[in-house]
Amino acid sequence: MRLRFTKMHGLGNDFVVFDAIHQDVKLSREQCRFLADRHFGVGCDQILLVERPTVADADFRYRIFNADGGEVEQCGNGARCFVRFVHDKGLTDKKQIRVETKAGIIVPRLEDDGQVTVDMGVPRFEPKEIPFLTDKRASTYLLSVGAKIVEVSVLSMGNPHAVQVVDQVETAPVAHDGPLIEHHPSFPNRVNAGFMEVVSRDHIRLRVWERGAGETLACGTGACAAVVAGITRGLLAHRVRVATRGGELTVRWAGDNHHVFMTGPAVTVFEGEIEL
Numbered sequence: 001m002r003l004r005f006t007k008m009h010g011l012g013n014d015f016v017v018f019d020a021i022h023q024d025v026k027l028s029r030e031q032c033r034f035l036a037d038r039h040f041g042v043g044c045d046q047i048l049l050v051e052r053p054t055v056a057d058a059d060f061r062y063r064i065f066n067a068d069g070g071e072v073e074q075c076g077n078g079a080r081c082f083v084r085f086v087h088d089k090g091l092t093d094k095k096q097i098r099v100e101t102k103a104g105i106i107v108p109r110l111e112d113d114g115q116v117t118v119d120m121g122v123p124r125f126e127p128k129e130i131p132f133l134t135d136k137r138a139s140t141y142l143l144s145v146g147a148k149i150v151e152v153s154v155l156s157m158g159n160p161h162a163v164q165v166v167d168q169v170e171t172a173p174v175a176h177d178g179p180l181i182e183h184h185p186s187f188p189n190r191v192n193a194g195f196m197e198v199v200s201r202d203h204i205r206l207r208v209w210e211r212g213a214g215e216t217l218a219c220g221t222g223a224c225a226a227v228v229a230g231i232t233r234g235l236l237a238h239r240v241r242v243a244t245r246g247g248e249l250t251v252r253w254a255g256d257n258h259h260v261f262m263t264g265p266a267v268t269v270f271e272g273e274i275e276l
């Protein structure tokens with residue numbers, strides 16, 4: 001089948017986006033891995049499908065597949081690209097849309113300055129979200145990672161995150177410890193591993209080893225998880241600048257059961273067609 005796609009990115013976290021409303025897009029795990037391959041395919045961190053909603057209170061459904069072909073619950077940078085895509089393609093004229101995901105409804109909004117703000121919902125610490133959690137009151141857990149013990153905050157932004165504080169992100173052992181945490185036996189569904197440097201109460205630097213994709217230049221849900229972890233641990237204010245290798249996001253969270261809001265750019269790079 002010949003499919004039209006759009007190549008997009010949010011701070012260098014890049015995506016192949018398909019309009020699956022006007023095209024019949026059914027991708028196998030192998031086809032996702034081919035599309036994501038930066039030598040033999042198009043190259044991306046995730047593949048995004050734009051579909052009609054299956055629930056009444058949503059405008060669209062949004063499906064996310066990692067470079068390893070696995071379908072996942074949520075993608076923050078992808079949500080910003082999603083709203084730009086449906087707007088630019090004339091699939092909606094709404095500036096704010098309700099998007100059905102595996103993790104529930106998120107609400108991205110196109111801002112007048114071209115940035116996109118996404119209501120990412122409520123961060124969750126519940127055992128059902130993170131199966132191995134026994135004591136949901138604890139905000140950090142000790143993991144044995146290689147020859148050391150690492151203290152991580154564990155939470156869900158719809159997808160699972162384990163966030164640790166490091167002195168300097170640039171020297172953090174992301175490539176070595178990232179995969180060990182991703183595949184740690186404590187996480188039956190694997191996990192995204194965040195490495196956060198606290199610059200000040202309203203500024204962090206962040207690198208993320210993403211589940212199913214490896215280190216990306218930015219991770220939207222990872223930025224939200226890091227800010228929630230930092231606020232929960234008393235290290236951060238309620239509005240934080242998150243510096244990633246691909247650029248800067250702003251994340252806001254008022255604590256408890258308030259929603260997390262993330263603001264950042266969404267860029268279309270090129271249009272293409274591919275025979276699958």
Ligand SMILES: N[C@H](CCC[C@H](N)C(=O)O)C(=O)O
Binds near residue numbers: 045046076220
């Ligand atoms: N790797 C993530 C999905 C993509 C998240 C990231 N690209 C973002 O912007 O939130 C996972 O397996 O949960």
